Amino acid sequence: KISLRDNAGSEVCSFERKAPIWCLTWAPAGSAVSPTTASGAAASSSDCLAVGCWDQTLSFYQPNGTQSLKDRKLHFYPCSLSYFWDGKYIVIGGSDRRATLCTKEAVRLCAICDLPEWVWSVKTQPMPVMHDADGRHNANAPLTVAVGCFGGTITVYSLNFKHVYGMYDDRYAYRVSMTDVMVQHLPTDHRIKIKCRDCVKNIAVYKNRLAVQLPDRI
Known part of the structure; x- marks a missing residue:
């Protein structure tokens, strides 16, 4: 069961899943997955909660408890979720011993790493910023993700996408x-x-x- 509460601790809504809920995370503001209405048109949404369960699924919910998309079958147990700062991508770590890069709709893109143990925790850099030679900020730094394994190791990876x-x-x-x-x-x-x-x-x-x-x- 998931209970959504306001900053005073009062419950706003709650909903249940059919399997144990192991990880969840809010999408960055303004990057939510757009739900669909009965007519198939996209409905507006400003927030989205990604939920990983041990029936090997990833699901998305609006703040009122309405599910945005159908469950995404992962074929492994999700242990950790983390969005990149712009909300375009989400990283999933779990029992497949990988950190997997997906779109915000959970379309699989690639494996960031293959490891000998379960990936217990993943965390993306909040916002990639580096400095140019003249000291100015450059927001085009590589995307970075830290990966923690069951055995206690932590590894940091930088992602560079080629121009296709x-x-x-x-x-x-x-x-x-x-x-x-x-x-x-x-x-x-x-x-x-x-x-x-x-x-x-x-x-x-x-x-x-x-x-x-x-x-x-x-």
Whole structure:
């Protein structure tokens, strides 16, 4: 059972899961997963609670206890959850002995690390900031995550995503948010976004054709 309370300790709402709840975390403000209404349209939401249970699922809830998406089957026991500062990605650690990078809708992108023990805790850097040579802040520092294992070891990993793109004549296509493809007509700057709902590995453009490689298909 999960009990949501205000800052005075009074219960706002509560809801139950069918299995033990092992980890939960709030998404950063303004980055919540958009729930869907009965008509299929996206409803507005400012907050989202991610919940990992020992039926090997990850679920998302609004502050009123309404579930935002269907349960995501993980195929391992989730032990820890942590969003990156902008809310675009969530890291899941668990019994598969990995720290797994996923989108905020829990679409699996890649394994950050493979370890010999259960991953008991993961924590992302609140906001990556480093200094340029002249002392100015640079918010484009690599994303960083700390991973703690059952045996007591703690390891810090930096994530660097390569630029995935394809180009032919005046057509330019590139990956956006790891799971989408933006196609741009360079002379007019007209752009179209294609939602692939899976990790985009490679892109190729030839004349009026676009090929997108996903983990298990093209």
